[in-house]
Amino acid sequence: AQKVTQAQTEISVVEKEDVTLDCVYETRDTTYYLFWYKQPPSGELVFLIRRNSFDEQNEISGRYSWNFQKSTSSFNFTITASQVVDSAVYFCALKDSNYQLIWGAGTKLIIKP
């Protein structure tokens, strides 16, 4: 069965601190895709990244970076030098042969000025 676990319900840090959001997944498939979305208070789900199971290279995009480790079934997301605008709920999600997004519960990130 597929499952995505985001154990951190809420994280609060002061601006400019680095913060890591954890995501652990379960799937029996060898081909699958992992996603991160950001949902600010306005409600829109903003796509951040997609990673396929065959590409274990870490990705960096500006202040954002992602660490994919198949050995631990994790796909963690780090924000460097956090800013108030990073405050949002972040969702990790999985898609495998079932073709539907399996969502984690989300992590609410609060960046205090």
Add this chain to the structure above:
Amino acid sequence: DTEVTQTPKHLVMGMTNKKSLKCEQHMGHRAMYWYKQKAKKPPELMFVYSYEKLSINESVPSRFSPECPNSSLLNLHLHALQPEDSALYLCASSRPGLAKETQYFGPGTRLLVL
């Protein structure tokens, strides 16, 4: 252009009203989705249209009726809703058929049923 638009942004309706939510995308995507999201929860899939045909209905009550008039538009018709149907309704689109395809979401419609 990865834009999905939704109207209205907010909707308040009584339990006897009939209303419609609208979603539009111009990315050439042929798969469109309706999700329902309650506060502090992840989105729940309601319906999937692929090439303008309903392909998935996640056992949604018949008071929700989807419609896909063309490849760019998706509607959700609402009738005789209950207060527990109050939620954020999100539309998404993607290229169809493959697990790797990314779903792009609209801003949502916040629905309150009184």
